[in-house]
Amino acid sequence: MSRACKVLNVAEKPSVAKEISKILSNNNVRYSQSCARYNGLHYFAYNANGTHYDMVFTSVLGHLMELEFDSRYKKWRGCSPAELYNAAVSKRVPPDKQDVQRNLEQQARGCQKLVLWLDCDREGENIAFEVIEVCKHVNPRLDVRRARFSALIPRDLHTAMNNLILPNQHDANAVDARQEIDLRIGASFTRFQTLLLQDRFDWSTMDLGDVEKPIISYGPCQFPTLGLVVQRAWEIEAHVSEPFWYIHVSYKAPKEPKACDFTWDRARLFDHPAATMLYEICVENPRATVLKVEGRERKRWPPFPLSTLEMQKKATMYLRMPGERIMKLAEELYQAGFISYPRTETDIFAQGFDLQAMAGEHTQDARWGRHAQAIVDGSMWLRPRGGGHDDKAHPPIHPTKYSAGENDWAQDKKRLYEFIVRSFLAACSKPAIGFETTVRIAMADEGFHTSGLMVQERNWLEVYPFTGWGGNDNLPPLQEGQQFLPADLLLKQGATQPPPRLSERDLIALMESFGIGTDATVADHIQKQLDRGYVHKDSNLTFWPSDLGQALVGAYRRMDLENLWLPDLRGKIEQNITAVARGARTKEAVLQEAVQAFHADFLAAQQKQGLLEAEVALRFRRGLIPPEFPPSLTACVVCDATLQALLAACGPSSRPQAAANGGNAPRPPPAPPGGGRRGCTARGGGRQPPPGPGWQSRRHGAGNVGGNDDDSDDNDNGWPGPSQSTQSARGAQARGRGRGIAATRARGRARGSFAQGLGASQGSGALPRCPMHGLEVLHLTSNTAANPGRCYYKCAHPSEGHACLRFKWVDEWDAEMGNSSAGGRHGNLGRGGGRQAGRGQAGNRGCGHSAAAGRGQENWGAHGNSFASATGHPAGGGGACFKCGVPGHFARDCPNA
DNA sequence: GCAAGGTC
Structure with missing residues (x-):
């Protein structure tokens, strides 16, 4: 009889090791602790392809290793930051991960086979190679295999175990390249900025908490994030409001309490005489005729199952909590077993999930129990639609255990749990159904319309109080051909508004669209903006860049190094990395190209450092x-x-x-x-x-x-x-x-x-x-x-x-x-220098945009409502100062105010 | 003292 093959299995996190062990063993697992505090050992037997395996399943905690500079480059003043582009780097297990390493080494010694169950994404593949390095170091004869699975459900996991493959070096290389690029540019620019500015200004005027000397960090996610906030702020400042006019018509049926407003088909006119003329024609012939009354059924579909970013976007809006706090609370709920893994890109449930059974856990609740019961008995149940995203490692965020709210939960935690439960139940519900009626009228050849909505079945909206269907429910009963005289017929004036200040939801959505950060890090990047003092949050929870934040972006603009902060920086890096992952390019080639390019930018920035000092000095009115x-x-x-x-x-x-x-x-x-x-x-x-x-x-x-x-x-x-x-x-x-x-x-x-x-x-x-x-x-x-x-x-x-x-x-x-x-x-x-010459000229003190101007891009446009419209990129030009009307500088720098 | 990415 042949001896069983001993297999070391490794997952990316303890919870996954536990879950896979449970499924593969059919709930027949023995558990013991290891020398790594969080990474226990699960023992069970397994048969695959006619072979008997003695399985031990353990885990790591994300990346096992970190990339770092060789010791002589670690001291900030020990070398020029420019040297960091050529400095030797190496991967090492940091001190806080050495117990994880020891656990792997101990287990690897006694095994013949290593099976890697890390998340099936690029980072997971890279971590796999870190695990391989550690294990092979103590047991070079290990037979190394990769398990590929789509979801943590029995069918997928058994299939993976019976079809083990080899780890993908391309994916791992792509991550190596990203790490090296991030480290070199992050460390070099951070040291450069910090050493240049830290001791030169009186930072006490800035809201930096207890920090006396700020770290003025740079990162390929940090700066594009900052750029998004600065761009929006500058667009708002550059907006020049334009008046417009529109005809307002309302009708009040004889016994109805409220009048119903009609919208002009032309919406609005910017030409006052034209609007006045049309209005006067209406006044002369005010009798309106109902042209058409149309009714149709409308459906409003429930939300998709929650991915991490959707949870953050919605919860930050509905619960008014910062994304960073949402993630912290979600992590606590996950660790206590109340919700599923909170870092997931997946917004569709795999077929193997018994969603009605999950809903069944909640039937006892006084708030949403009745709705949960209706899902269980099928009267409300509809299998959730998917949003088309699947990270192949985690299901959408959903409750895993019922709670009416534990005693030690803070109010915010209760609200977040409730949000997750209600989102889940809503996703498993039928769509809301309404009947929409649209009425079109004509008055003196001008068309107007209005619509009303009758909600007939609320369905998922019943369990999801965070949003309504809106609509207008006071539509009077009007018949085609009917004529009436308006209750109001007015020419009203409005004005164009600047874009809204950036909310956390908008910022997360923008970062997502530009590929800045991952589901697990977006909230951290936003928090870092606040911690570094680059950005502030106002009482409405919208973001505005600080003087420092604007100075940093402004400086790189003036240096003609806009690629260092424009939002697509991260995306460009990712594009190149993806070529490595595809095997289309080598890691070495992409690395060399990227490092060379950023090195050139770095040298240019260093040469133009005076512009950085100048921008900061100008923003700090107190000066140096x-x-x-x-x-x-x-x-x-x-x-x-x-x-x-x-x-x-x-x-x-x-x-x-x-x-x-x-x-x-x-x-x-x-x-x-x-x-x-x-x-x-x-x-x-x-x-x-x-x-x-x-x-x-x-x-x-x-x-x-x-x-x-x-x-x-x-x-x-x-x-x-x-x-x-x-x-x-x-x-x-x-x-x-x-x-x-x-x-x-x-x-x-x-x-x-x-x-x-x-x-x-x-x-x-x-x-x-x-x-x-x-x-x-x-x-x-x-x-x-x-x-x-x-x-x-x-x-x-x-x-x-x-x-x-x-x-x-x-x-x-x-x-x-x-x-x-x-x-x-x-x-x-x-x-223009001097007081006389300075007035009325583009580019007076503090205009800060000479780089664009110098390239002949002074075409600010008639209204200059958008920086993008002026120069082809979102903050590339400028509008007229809204204080003095002169183009070429921002209102906050207005020399004429 | 620095990045971003995992995760506790």
Whole structure:
């Protein structure tokens, strides 16, 4: 007699191991604990294809391994974030999963065969290979097989066991690629953003809870999600309401209490004279004739069985709970055995489910028992329709045990359980039936209509109080050919509305349509937006992006790196991954292509980091408040003089730096290269023109958006990079003279400057006044190599507890000082500097959309109601500011308000 | 301290 074959079976989670064991063994299982806390062992015997198997069934907890960088790349400051695109990565079992690993190893040693019962999707296939790696490590001779099943029902499971196959390497590879892409771009951009911004701003003004220094994370699901919220907000802000007119007719039958309203067949007209004319014709001939009375039976079908996302979308709306809380409560209900597995894409019940028996568990309930009984006895029963989705691993969410509400359940938990039960019972019910009547009338050749609905059988609606059928039940009895005079005949005015603010239901639906996240993670991604302070939720439970959220999206827009946040980012990654899963492309090829592309985007973003700082600074009205002058910031904006020279030259209006700065005098700068720094005479006197390759060249760099892209040493990013030297900037300016745009720009700036503006605004050697407090500026410095384009100034106002110490962009300062030359940040993009020029022009301060403008996409459209209409992508252009009516900036940045 | 995906 041959010995039985010992088989190790592994499922993705303990509940599935238990369920499959129960079914395969015909309820003849022995259970014991293992060294893994949640992953017990189920023992039973099984016969397949004439072989006797000793089965031990255990489980893992989702992924066993995590992808991580090699240790030298783990420290945030230990390497440049850009290195993370080439850094070595490896898969390891994290500490909290090592007991799961040990359990597998112990069982694998004594078995001849390994059967993988992981969920039949890509992630499941990948987890299968993780399990194989661990088991084969201790038992290389293991015979490895995969069980493929469609549902946890006896027929499918026995078939799977008798038809074992090999695991699918393509699917597993696709997941490996996704993991690596996600890790490299997530970690690199998160470190980049966080290290750049974390210490530069006063985050106390933001609603970040107890967090003093935020983590400004980036993720290929996080940013597209943020993008959806920002897009909607910007569409709403850009909406320009348009008036329209419509004819309102109502009729009141003699003994009816309420009048019945008719809708104009033309709905509405945007042309007032035309609407008035038609209205006047009606007024002259107000007798209406009933043209047609039509009646027909209507059915309203019950909802499909609940998938995870449907549960979230509906429950967040009907119960007004965040998706994240819904998932947490559903998980608790599942673990306590009251509902089925809550993470499922399936919205159709497999044939093997005895749904009427499940309904039978609920007949005792005072609230829905009678309806459940009607399903059991067949008078209400109709097999649920399916929505066409099946993840082949889990049934739709349904109650598995009756409860009237346990004592320790919070109110929300009771409401969610009730929702799940009612949804299930509704899905198993007959459709509602009604009779709809439509009446069409004519008045002076204008058509109007109305309809009424009589609900005849409520059926599923009886057990599902979350929605009604609506309709109009006060339709008067009208006959064809009948004539009447209207109770009301009015010309009414309306106005177009912006799109609604984004609700959680809408956001989940949008994420689903763009393939952002999975059923199990969508709620987490939304929660992360809130936790990171990118998005806020208002009292109506709708989302609005924070200043930070808008700045992040705005910055990548201005960098021309829109693919980093547009909603289809995730979908594009998924597309490529799917090619790997199909076997059409290799993992290596897709990985290399993706990593290269994102690496290029990363380098571009790094080069244009000034735009990111600028967007955040502009959104934070208080500006940057550094604890002290950075040691590297040592030169005057005007003349590059050292601070010492500056202080000496500024004469009576200056104060000792140490006194004004809490005693932290900055270090003197290193000796200027080639004697490049000049004395402070120009600014000290304020009368001489500022000859300034020093400043001009910097300004050139600042105004370089969209030009000179063939200059390898010139940043094409609108801001000179930190490493840009005076020398190279000078070179750029010299080259610029020979060209159209660049030369024009250079000349334009030469007409006026930051320095001139200061001089002009004061007309003397004194420093200008602080634009915030009107007080004398004690100190002013900017445009150093380390902080290009920036300007720090102080006045005596004790607003910050000592002295007002503020940060501004040089051209922002220029504009506030009335310096007409300030075109620095936007270069040749039509940005008017100064107060006069700035008004009425596209792209004034804070317009933040120079990238689009620079590509000649300033066609905002007549009404600009949609960003999409202007530039072809949803947030690609802009509309007119709704405060001042001038296009090119958002109302919140309105310079004219 | 970072992603997203499993799951408890």
